[in-house]
Structures are given as C-alpha cells and as structure tokens.
Amino acid sequence: MAAVIRFDRVSKRYPPGLDALSDISFEVAEREMVLIGGHSGAGKSTLLKLVAAVEKSTGGAVLVGGQNVSGLARSALPYLRRRIGMVFQDQKLLFDRNVFENVMLPLSITGFPPREAAQRVRAALDKVGLANREKALPVMLSGGEQQRLAIARAVVGRPNLLLADEPTAHLDSDTAADVARIFHEFNHVGVTVLIATYAGELFPGARRLQLDHGKLLP
Amino acid sequence: MMVWLDHHRAAARLAMRRLGAAPLNSLLYLLAIGVALALPAGGQMLLANALGLAGTTAAAPQISIFMASSADRAMAAEIESRLKKRSDIKRVQFLPRDETLARMKANPGLREVIEALAANPFPDAFVLTAADERPEVMEQLAVEFRQWPKVEHVQLDSAWVRRLDALLKLGRTAVLVLGVLLSAGLIAISFSIIRMQVLTYRAEIEVSRLLGATDSFVRRPFLYYGLLLGLGGGIVAWLLVGAAALWLRAPLGELVRLYDLTLVLQSLDARDSALLLAVAAGLGWLGALISLSEYLRQN
Numbered sequence: 001m002a003a004v005i006r007f008d009r010v011s012k013r014y015p016p017g018l019d020a021l022s023d024i025s026f027e028v029a030e031r032e033m034v035l036i037g038g039h040s041g042a043g044k045s046t047l048l049k050l051v052a053a054v055e056k057s058t059g060g061a062v063l064v065g066g067q068n069v070s071g072l073a074r075s076a077l078p079y080l081r082r083r084i085g086m087v088f089q090d091q092k093l094l095f096d097r098n099v100f101e102n103v104m105l106p107l108s109i110t111g112f113p114p115r116e117a118a119q120r121v122r123a124a125l126d127k128v129g130l131a132n133r134e135k136a137l138p139v140m141l142s143g144g145e146q147q148r149l150a151i152a153r154a155v156v157g158r159p160n161l162l163l164a165d166e167p168t169a170h171l172d173s174d175t176a177a178d179v180a181r182i183f184h185e186f187n188h189v190g191v192t193v194l195i196a197t198y199a200g201e202l203f204p205g206a207r208r209l210q211l212d213h214g215k216l217l218p
Numbered sequence: 219m220m221v222w223l224d225h226h227r228a229a230a231r232l233a234m235r236r237l238g239a240a241p242l243n244s245l246l247y248l249l250a251i252g253v254a255l256a257l258p259a260g261g262q263m264l265l266a267n268a269l270g271l272a273g274t275t276a277a278a279p280q281i282s283i284f285m286a287s288s289a290d291r292a293m294a295a296e297i298e299s300r301l302k303k304r305s306d307i308k309r310v311q312f313l314p315r316d317e318t319l320a321r322m323k324a325n326p327g328l329r330e331v332i333e334a335l336a337a338n339p340f341p342d343a344f345v346l347t348a349a350d351e352r353p354e355v356m357e358q359l360a361v362e363f364r365q366w367p368k369v370e371h372v373q374l375d376s377a378w379v380r381r382l383d384a385l386l387k388l389g390r391t392a393v394l395v396l397g398v399l400l401s402a403g404l405i406a407i408s409f410s411i412i413r414m415q416v417l418t419y420r421a422e423i424e425v426s427r428l429l430g431a432t433d434s435f436v437r438r439p440f441l442y443y444g445l446l447l448g449l450g451g452g453i454v455a456w457l458l459v460g461a462a463a464l465w466l467r468a469p470l471g472e473l474v475r476l477y478d479l480t481l482v483l484q485s486l487d488a489r490d491s492a493l494l495l496a497v498a499a500g501l502g503w504l505g506a507l508i509s510l511s512e513y514l515r516q517n
Binding site: 052054075078079080081082086088092094105106108109110111113114153 | 220221222224225228421422424425426427428429430431432433435
C-alpha cells in the first residue's frame with residue numbers, strides 16, 4: 001500500500017544547536033494507525049509539526065502523499081493543511097465562538113457552501129457525541145468534551161490523515177478511553193491516524209514507534 | 219464566485235461583530251478619525267462657500283473709461299462705436315455726463331455742492347464688461363484704452379478680484395495640504411488600531427492558518443474592519459462639518475451682510491460628501507492592509 005507519510009533521514013535542529021530529531025526514517029501506510037511514544041521532550045510534537053509543515057526539517061525529506069513538504073512554498077502550505085486533520089496538544093479552540101462555529105471554521109476556510117457545511121458540522125459533532133452542545137461556548141464544556149470538540153474540528157473536513165498530539169492527556173481514564181475509541185472509529189472507516197501519546201495501552205492494535213532523545217528506537 | 223462572495227460576506231460580518239464587541243473602543247476610534255477628517259472636510263466646506271460667494275459677487279469685474287472733460291459728444295460717440303465693434307468686450311454702457319449730473323443732484327447732500335460749481339464736473343464715461351474676465355486680460359485692455367484719444371482715465375476694478383482670487387488659491391492649497399497630512403494620519407491611526415486588533419485575535423489567526431487558511435482569508439476581516447472604521451470616521455466627520463455649518467450659519471451670515479453680501483452657509487455638497495466617505499473608507503482599508511502585510515510577513 002502507498003505510504004501516506006514517509007520520513008527519509010529527517011533531522012530537526014533548533015538554534016543554537018539543539019537536536020530535536022536526528023536521522024529519523026519511517027513510513028506510515030494508508031489506513032494505518034501509528035503511535036509515537038517516548039518521554040517528554042523526546043521529539044514527538046516536533047515530528048507531528050514536521051508532517052503538517054508547521055516546522056520545517058533541517059535535514060532529510062518529509063513526504064506527505066508523495067509531496068516533499070519541507071520544500072513547500074509558503075503559499076502552498078494552506079492547501080497541504082486542508083488535507084490533514086490536526087488535534088493539538090493545547091487544543092487551540094476559539095473561546096469566543098460556540099461549539100458549532102469552532103467546527104465550522106475549517107469549512108469556512110475552504111469555502112464550503114454554507115448549507116452543506118452545516119450538515120457536515122452536525123455530522124462531525126454527532127460522531128464525537130456533542131450533537132446537543134452546538135450553542136455552548138468551549139468554556140462551558142468539560143475537559144473531555146473540549147477534546148472531543150477539537151477532534152470534531154479536525155475531522156469535519158474529512159481528511160484522509162489525522163494527526164493528534166497527546167489527545168488523552170489530562171483526561172480521566174474513562175474519558176481517555178472514550179476519546180481513544182473515537183480515533184479507532186475514524187481509523188476503521190479508512191483514515192490514516194498518527195498519534196503522539198504516552199498512553200499507548202489505550203490504542204490496542206496500533207503500530208508503535210518509540211522516540212528517545214530525538215532518535216527512533218529500533 | 220459564490221465561494222468568494224460567501225467569504226466576503228462572512229468577513230464583513232465578522233468585522234461588524236468585532237466593531238460591536240468593544241463599543242466604547244470603537245466609538246472612540248471613530249471619533250479620533252472623524253475629528254482628524256473634519257479639519258480638511260471643514261476647510262473644503264468653507265472654501266466651497268467662499269467660492270460660491272465670489273462667484274455671485276465678482277461675476278462681472280468691470281472696466282470704467284472716463285473721457286477728458288474737453289471731449290465732446292462726437293468724440294464719445296466714436297469711442298462708443300469702437301468699443302461696440304470689439305469682440306473682446308461683452309457689454310458697453312454709456313453714461314452721458316448730463317445724466318450723471320442729474321443723478322448726483324438727486325442726492326440731497328451733493329446737490330448743494332454741485333450747484334455751487336460753475337460747470338458740470340462729471341465727464342462722459344463708459345462701463346465695460348470684458349468677454350474674458352481674467353485679471354491679466356482686463357489689465358491688457360486697460361493699458362490699450364489708456365492710449366486712446368481723449369481718454370482721461372481708465373479704472374480697473376479687478377484689483378480686489380485678484381486679491382480674492384489669491385486668497386481662494388491660498389485656501390485651496392491649505393485644504394489640500396491639510397487633507398494630505400491628515401490622510402497620512404488616518405492611515406497611521408488605522409494601522410495602529412488594526413495592529414491592536416491583530417494582537418487581540420492572534421489565537422484565531424494562528425488557528426486559522428493551522429487549519430489551512432490562506433493569507434488573504436486571514437487578512438479579509440481586518441481589511442473590512444479598517445474599511446468600516448474609515449467609513450464610520452468619515453460619517454462622523456461629515457456630521458461634525460454639517461453641525462459646524464448649521465452653527466456658523468447665522469453669525470457668518472450677519473458678518474457677510476455687513477459687506478452687503480448674502481451667504482447661507484451650506485454643508486458639503488453631494489460630490490464632496492461622497493469623496494469624503496470614499497477617501498476615508500479607502501484610507502482605513504489601506505492602513506489595515508499595511509498593518510496585516512507587516513504582521514503576516516513577520517509571523
């Protein structure tokens with residue numbers, strides 16, 4: 001099966017000489033679910049940021065859908081990111097907009113027809129179990145609900161690649177299991193999923209990559 | 219096309235919402251812009267009124283030709299026919315000396331003085347209106363008429379027209395300079411306000427970009443915000459000028475009446491009003507564009 005993500009001897013060095021990642025090579029196949037484990041500061045978040053070209057590698061090639069994203073022009077970045085769903089560690093919800101509007105944002109950005117967009121937003125909210133919280137502001141949601149909202153926003157554009165950075169951190173075990181189940185469901189319908197997490201046991205059946213001080217353990 | 223329209227509609231709505239989100243701030247912004255714009259706009263209003271006034275009173279600057287007292291009627295008739303043949307003279311009015319004498323005698327104060335004189339002290343005279351009323355042209359005509367036989371004196375009443383003309387020119391330059399300066403000021407105001415807006419909505423900009431927003435998508439609501447800010451400021455300026463015109467109308471009318479003129483001070487006309495609003499909106503937009511381009515380039 002074709003590789004959705006391919007890292008070829010990728011390194012990322014932050015000035016003045018801190019190596020966040022060095023000589024990383026791996027592939028993620030279509031429809032695969034892959035976990036990236038490792039201690040805090042091992043480079044998990046940096047790796048995800050390289051996939052979405054939020055950061056650029058300082059060595060090697062990061063290919064997403066066959067396209068080398070570290071060489072992408074600034075003007076091409078938006079179109080790469082529209083193909084990727086991202087769940088951020090700090091969620092990055094907009095607190096002055098309600099649940100519905102938060103999920104609507106990616107569709108507004110791509111210029112979806114409003115009526116169809118609204119249907120998609122409701123479908124995404126339904127899938128994460130927030131269908132009855134449309135009008136709520138994010139502050140009114142519990143931690144688990146906020147995380148599910150972040151997931152709904154990541155998947156509303158129906159990306160074929162979903163990235164998540166510590167999606168179950170700070171959640172109690174029941175809620176964490178619930179969130180993990182949602183990722184499994186998306187994976188089952190064909191979405192390639194790459195998750196950086198401490199809590200590998202929540203995602204049984206997923207392939208694991210282990211980072212240690214910026215290096216991939218064999 | 220529909221997508222593009224939707225984007226614009228959404229951006230405009232968002233800009234409105236942001237203006238409404240901090241009403242006191244927005245009001246003060248509009249006031250700052252309005253006051254800055256009211257200065258050149260008010261200057262233009264006064265200038266337009268002054269031009270109107272000059273137009274009605276200085277419509278026909280005249281040349282007066284006084285014949286020598288030794289000239290007889292035949293000489294005067296010859297001069298009159300010469301004048302009437304010329305295409306550069308629009309109108310010739312002949313004032314015979316007898317008629318002038320009679321008219322002056324009608325004034326009770328002058329009658330006694332005139333009756334004490336042995337002879338008619340008034341010469342035959344002509345009052346002319348030139349086809350081309352530019353001061354330099356009138357000056358040329360006066361020089362020519364002074365060479366004519368039996369012409370004693372040629373008087374040009376264009377001197378004050380020239381002064382008024384110079385004054386209006388100065389006024390126009392002042393309004394222009396003021397306009398340019400305060401336009402630059404408005405761009406600076408819009409730039410700073412948008413800068414603050416960008417910082418306020420930094421999280422939203424960051425998230426939007428991570429979700430695949432293009433620069434123009436990020437920029438759009440701020441451009442509308444700048445446009446609305448400018449337009450609102452323009453409306454405030456327009457209202458201020460209108461209020462000033464109403465307020466000054468009576469005292470200025472009275473002042474002008476002392477000079478035997480009438481003036482009903484008018485606010486900006488439709489053309490100037492439209493120009494004011496368009497320029498204000500445009501400059502607000504421009505300030506926002508500069509501010510956003512600066513921010514997006516740095517981040």
